[in-house]
Amino acid sequence: MLQTCRRHPSAAPFLATCSGCAQELYDIEQANRARAEAERAATVTNYDCYGSLWGHDTVAKARSDIEEARESGHTIDEWNVTDRAGQPLRIVRTTDPTSTFLGGIDIAVIPA
Numbered sequence: 001m002l003q004t005c006r007r008h009p010s011a012a013p014f015l016a017t018c019s020g021c022a023q024e025l026y027d028i029e030q031a032n033r034a035r036a037e038a039e040r041a042a043t044v045t046n047y048d049c050y051g052s053l054w055g056h057d058t059v060a061k062a063r064s065d066i067e068e069a070r071e072s073g074h075t076i077d078e079w080n081v082t083d084r085a086g087q088p089l090r091i092v093r094t095t096d097p098t099s100t101f102l103g104g105i106d107i108a109v110i111p112a
């Protein structure tokens with residue numbers, strides 16, 4: 001027995017799955033995937049002076065940390081590079097001259 005969908009009355013009658021609902025679900029999954037991809041690309045990766053991974057930040061958090069370091073008189077060194085996938089990256093090294101812990105160095109890799 002063929003059914004019609006109340007939400008998609010103009011979709012073709014169906015046995016089990018409305019093509020309109022299936023399309024909607026597909027679109028939502030695609031949008032979620034694109035959002036997750038964008039969030040991953042916009043993630044800042046933090047390293048210490050030995051290149052050990054210390055964690056991840058949002059771009060906004062990294063920017064405010066760098067601004068705070070600048071205002072506190074830390075040395076800021078910056079490089080712009082492109083990774084193998086063609087993603088432009090901004091590398092920011094902040095050095096706290098008063099710190100003896102790991103040279104007072106924090107390195108942030110920021111998608112540009």
Ligand SMILES: [Zn+2]
Nearest residue numbers: 005008018021
């Ligand atoms: Zn439907």
